[in-house]
Amino acid sequence: MDISVKTVENHRQKIGEKLETQKRYDWVEMARKYNVFQS
Secondary structure (H helix, E strand, O other), X not given: OOHHHHHHHHHHXXXXXXXXXXXXXXXXXXXXXXXXXXX
16 A cells, blocks of 8 residues: 555544544533533
8 A cells, every 4th residue: 555545544544533532522511511411
């Protein structure tokens, strides 16, 4: 595999992981705001 292609794949994977983390964080913040965890 070409090095540049591999770099792009790794970069894309890192961005994907960051987005997943951000999504999860946003969900937790929203849930906390609406007191979802106080059952």
